[in-house]
Amino acid sequence: MIRTQIPDYDAHAIEEKWQRVWEETELFKTEEDPSKPKRYVLEMFPYPSGDLHMGHARNYAMGDAMARQARMAGYDVLHPMGFDAFGLPAENAAIKHHTQPGTWTEKNMATSLATMRRMGFSYDFDRLVRTCDPSYYRWEQWLFLKMWERGLVYRKTSPVNWCPSCQTVLANEQVVDGACWRCGSVPERRELEQWYLKITDYAEELLNGLDELTGWPERVKQMQRNWIGRSEGANITFALANEEGDPTERTFTVFTTRPDTLFGATFFLLSPEFAGLGELVDDTHRKEVDEVCEIAASASSFERQATEREKHGAFTGRYVVNPVNGRLLPVWVADYVLTDYGTGAVMGVPSGDERDFQFARKYGLPIPPVVVEEDDPLYAELKDETELVVEDVDWDHAMAAEGRLVQSGPFTGMKGGHGSEAVSAIISWLGERGLGEAKVEWRLRDWLISRQRYWGTPIPAVHCPHCGIVPVPEEELPIVLPASLDLAAGETLAECPEFYETTCPVCGGPARRETDTMDTFCDSSWYYLRYCDPHNDEAPFAPEAAARWMPVDNYIGGIEHAILHLLYSRFWTRVLRDFGMLDFSEPFTNLLCQGMVKDEEGRVMSKSLGNVVPPASVIKPYGADTMRMAVLFVAPPVKDFDWDPKAVAGCNRFIKRAWRLVFELAGEGWPEGGVEIDPTSLTGADADLNHELHSLGLRSTRDYERAQYNTAISAIMELANAATSYLSNVPEEARNSALMALVARDLVALLAPICPFVAEELYHEALGFETSVYDEPWPSFDEAQAATSEVEIAVQIKGKVRARITIPMDIPKDELEEKAIAAVADRIGSATIRKVVTVPGRLVNIVC
């Protein structure tokens, strides 16, 4: 190969060429080679709302760099892609444009696929999964039936969040800051019968499992912990008092995390929605109680949950008996008591709870201290009092949680607080008398999965007037969505007789098909399993296929899924494990939450702000390689960054520089007999370049392995800089062409995961190889060759650098110290050296 001139870098021609070659040669088809270690690299699949945006480009550039590097490093890599294709935006677009959601979705998927190909992402497109395909959602319906069989699916009527704009109910997780996660409208509370998945059965396991997820970011685990919300405490039984003040058979149970404050209870609270409240209320108090119930009902769930909201309550005219001291507690209804947490009834301990304190102050109820800090003067006064002698205090807040019990009968003097000795003592006292027991409560509620929308997976159930609600038999799956609906005219599944008219699978009589569809988060709760075996038409996936590829080794996606998708997927994985289909519990071993791409002013990119930078605006002038490098280089993967056109231009500049450099280094191409370098024979600039090659190669490799692409690229740039100065400092006749060819090849290999097109082109056209650079093993860099013969040592006096000396790497320690002391002799003067600390290859610290 004789070259007279370096060709120009023509990104578009190169990218089009290699995109075609890779497809023709099926380079990225999953190998399925069991002799290699497996690596499952997965990026969260997109919702096809149009074309891909910058966030997708960043997300997928990371996953692609990881997958390509892993492949070169010898792994059998699974790197699939798909579409989360069901969802409301498609329906809204269909209504607006008088078309079908499927048509709109198909178009967007095609557009997105074209961009993925243009970006050079190394997906195995044979494994493409689209959740709107009946071949996919058939198995979701099948899994639903299995869960139903196992009692994990149920229906219940309860107050739910109804989004008036989306015209459907929402899961708890989908109400964010009191608003619909999708459209931002404030949901209404409606009493409806809906389908639920029993995620609470797995609450404990989902919580504890987080501790073993060492490959997950701490903040994501913390968000899930907060969401699951475990509280340890006790259920305590209070009996309703009769007119004489004696306990009756009618009892109420409360949950409390502070049983140690039981002696301080001075009232008893029921939520406005408490079942049976109506019959309980004394007629003379009914009016006030009804008013409180009305206030509660009229407030939106958002208002009702605001911390600053004033509390409202009314006395019911009834009393309960405090089981521990027989004291009569007035029963009130209060709007700050939640219906769907604990039992809907609460004991009021105003000295120990800020909310109860405010309530007591407002309604003039007594506030006796029961847990007092030892350095509080009140403690000295009350420490031996077992009976209630002080009924009220003049603080303006409830007391601190920690302290010692006073005025608390036999428990007086014990340590109180969360998990204290007083807590366990009172629980066992109550337990012995059948009045209470230890109890754990969870903030997590069951997952409401039914949606009153068309574009989703139909719930496989039939409503029969005789047999009730019955499952669709497995053989009848999939229940396919009808294509004939006129959504623009407001038609819904519930108004489509072709869909809902059916017969009961049990009695054969006429029946009505369920017309609710499943939450789209069900679709994304198991797609990563389908990728392992995407064409299976006898099961969602073969257990052996999942065993080969799962769990996902590296999952990459946005932090916005920290709770919803990532919690639901952990739940489904456990359910499938319990079906015997999987033998592990956690689907995602390592999680990388990439930061957001914001605009130049640091604002979120959005259509409404009109500040969206489409990937095409970079690809057009610069090409896909520049685009990929830019999103990886400009910031560490987990951090947000503000879009900077100058930084993009800088990346393009580097690619062009690397292009010329590799051609110059490669000369007439990779030598026919290969390259054999004897490191001991290298001297001067050659030795320096060889050293840079190995030390920077090692650094870049380590950064790839820990997914720090910004610094992996820095190291490549440094290597290019080193090679550039070699060329400008060493005259042509003195250059080591074998070494230069080696540097050229390794530079190309190091760049290949980030800039695949230019790397492949250089590998062929500059170096003259005929195979793909992705069939080249990852270069091996050598720690020994990374070391230099001479090294600069910092000489410190008491930790401050006072001189630098250059010494041979292998100099004995005492000789090094001697030289170091000599270098700073004038500064030491007559002072005595008390200590010398030497770190070989780095520094000498002299203490005097």
Added chain:
RNA sequence: GCCCGAGUGGCGGAAUGGCAGACGCGGCGGUCUCAAAAACCGCUGACCGCAAGGUCGUGCGAGUUCGACUCUCGCCUCGGGCACCA
């Protein structure tokens, strides 16, 4: 209120307890050019100094250490999660 994370030049950001600011952007100076762009070369934390050199410097304050951006404790600020969850 509870919990988690983060604070380093003009900017994005580097630094297994061992020379703070790698790499890039921007800026300044130069080479090339009639000129400009591109490309290439050099300089670029602040302060003092003609210079050699010196002093300061990783949000603030202590501590551990021969040595702290890094570890410990106490604050401050910003970002995020949960929150009338008893």
